[in-house]
Amino acid sequence: RKQLLQTLKGKDNVTLxxxxxxxxxxxxxxxxLATVIQNDAGGIGLFRSExxxxxxxxxxxxxxxxxxxxxxxQTMAGKRVIIRTLDIGxxxxxxxxxxxxxxxxxxGCRAIRICLTRPEIFKTQLRAxxxxxxxxxxxxxxxxxxxxxxxxxxxxxxxxxxxxxxSQGVEFGNPEQGIMIETPAAAIISDNLAKEVDFFSIGTxxxxxxxxxxxxxxxxxxxxxxxxxxxxLRMISMVVExxxxxxxxxxxxxxxxxxxxxxxxxLAMGVDELSVSPGSILPLRKIIxxxxxxxxxxxxxx
Ligand code: PEP
Ligand code: MG
Numbered sequence: 001r002k003q004l005l006q007t008l009k010g011k012d013n014v015t016l017x018x019x020x021x022x023x024x025x026x027x028x029x030x031x032x033l034a035t036v037i038q039n040d041a042g043g044i045g046l047f048r049s050e051x052x053x054x055x056x057x058x059x060x061x062x063x064x065x066x067x068x069x070x071x072x073x074q075t076m077a078g079k080r081v082i083i084r085t086l087d088i089g090x091x092x093x094x095x096x097x098x099x100x101x102x103x104x105x106x107x108g109c110r111a112i113r114i115c116l117t118r119p120e121i122f123k124t125q126l127r128a129x130x131x132x133x134x135x136x137x138x139x140x141x142x143x144x145x146x147x148x149x150x151x152x153x154x155x156x157x158x159x160x161x162x163x164x165x166x167s168q169g170v171e172f173g174n175p176e177q178g179i180m181i182e183t184p185a186a187a188i189i190s191d192n193l194a195k196e197v198d199f200f201s202i203g204t205x206x207x208x209x210x211x212x213x214x215x216x217x218x219x220x221x222x223x224x225x226x227x228x229x230x231x232x233l234r235m236i237s238m239v240v241e242x243x244x245x246x247x248x249x250x251x252x253x254x255x256x257x258x259x260x261x262x263x264x265x266x267l268a269m270g271v272d273e274l275s276v277s278p279g280s281i282l283p284l285r286k287i288i289x290x291x292x293x294x295x296x297x298x299x300x301x302x
Pocket of ligand 1: 046048087182202203204205206207253254255
């Protein structure tokens, strides 16, 4: 079976009736790059940059980050590399951030909320990302967005960073910028958010947690957790529709993207990209190549 999958390398991810989808890889460390290449990923759909922070005893410098982002961009040789900005907080704690104790960390100061409260940390990462963009096709993705206001605040900080780099004579690229849709608030206002960004990537791990109000870390709640909850599936469909209305693409980078029992459904919704662990890429390609989306939709109607 493994051998059979190997024959799918180099093939397009296209359905029998001609619908194309991007199959990208999720990585949490540059050590994963070899398996990304081995499994023929079309790009990196989620690079969890927080590992750079979690592995260290103190804030990683701009230069340290730049080296890592440049290496990923160069290794992927022109393929899109979506790097998610810092997603610390909740389940990922980092001592040197000296975060205050919170009763509800999952609902607390995490991800973009830290970046917007402490812009000096955010700016260091943005500088490294903009500089590394010269060496490949980097895209930047912002996590845990809940409002248009936040996106506008991010844009303001990005402008400041670009101006600083310009005045210092430092070379930088022009990365695409997108957001994660992983809160119900973002999903519901995705029509408005779509007008502000280049792409959406749906984080179904958090979107499911926040939609069902079930802690993703607590296995005792498994009996109450329905990964195929219609509320989550409807939101995914709505987000894709709103993205397309605004002329941008939408993908899925949460665990649900690799759920083979949903692949046809995602194709029917028009999902443009699935970003999954490297080992799931070829099995998903196989399903895509065997699917006729038109027939699947017609079959659902009757
Ligand atoms: C998600 O929430 O679905 C996601 C991809 O991000 P993380 O799992 O890192 O929170
Ligand atoms: Mg998340």
